[in-house]
Amino acid sequence: xxxxxxxxxxxxxxxxxxxxxxxxxxxxxxxxxxxxxxxxxxxxxxxxxxxxxxxxxxxxxxxxxxxxxxxxxxxxxxxxxxxxxxxxxxxxxxxxxxxxxxxxxxxxxxxxxxxx
Amino acid sequence: xxxxxxxxxxxxxxxxxxxxxxxxxxxxxxxxxxxxxxxxxxxxxxxxxxxxxxxxxxxxxxxxxxxxxxxxxxxxxxxxxxxxxxxxxxxxxxxxxxxxxxxxxxxxxxxxxxx
Numbered sequence: 001x002x003x004x005x006x007x008x009x010x011x012x013x014x015x016x017x018x019x020x021x022x023x024x025x026x027x028x029x030x031x032x033x034x035x036x037x038x039x040x041x042x043x044x045x046x047x048x049x050x051x052x053x054x055x056x057x058x059x060x061x062x063x064x065x066x067x068x069x070x071x072x073x074x075x076x077x078x079x080x081x082x083x084x085x086x087x088x089x090x091x092x093x094x095x096x097x098x099x100x101x102x103x104x105x106x107x108x109x110x111x112x113x114x115x116x
Numbered sequence: 117x118x119x120x121x122x123x124x125x126x127x128x129x130x131x132x133x134x135x136x137x138x139x140x141x142x143x144x145x146x147x148x149x150x151x152x153x154x155x156x157x158x159x160x161x162x163x164x165x166x167x168x169x170x171x172x173x174x175x176x177x178x179x180x181x182x183x184x185x186x187x188x189x190x191x192x193x194x195x196x197x198x199x200x201x202x203x204x205x206x207x208x209x210x211x212x213x214x215x216x217x218x219x220x221x222x223x224x225x226x227x228x229x230x231x
């Protein structure tokens with residue numbers, strides 16, 4: 001089974017600064033999808049950004065961007081110009097591109113604190 | 117924006133009792149999922165459901181668990197005889213398509229506490 005590792009249980013960043021959350025994964029598959037989800041306190045998980053493994057270009061969504069290193073099996077999330085509303089638990093997730101690969105594999109999450 | 121809703125937000129149950137967790141997926145979605153997260157651990161897949169049948173399940177989803185779509189809107193997870201180790205946050209999710217790059221939309225979760 002695929003495994004997803006988030007080695008930083010907690011991170012903090014000063015408001016307006018940049019922070020990078022790390023994620024690595026283990027798979028023998030060549031085609032798959034990677035996601036970052038954000039879970040604010042007592043709220044549902046919301047998709048932040050996604051990346052198709054076959055695409056070399058790193059995905060970006062406004063202040064959020066990823067550094068996808070397929071050979072290294074690394075998928076880090078960069079948050080630029082951090083805002084107070086970015087404070088949340090962030091989960092990295094893997095999903096196979098195979099027809100039977102319906103489920104997400106999640107990491108343990110990184111709790112991000114934004115300091116005013 | 118449409119949301120996945122889950123009820124109750126917190127359920128406290130005696131060990132050995134049956135519990136039903138309820139979810140209302142986004143109305144035009146066709147694929148439904150349950151995940152759980154034991155405190156301090158990662159979110160784990162339990163089961164996926166499509167066309168009124170289970171399409172995939174994990175080894176966690178044993179005979180104590182069942183899922184049902186009793187009507188056109190609800191998607192339920194039943195635990196027949198709860199154990200202490202079933203205490204966790206349970207998340208329901210739905211997606212409109214099977215395509216792998218499409219996100220699953222998650223509910224707020226139900227915190228299940230077994231006494």
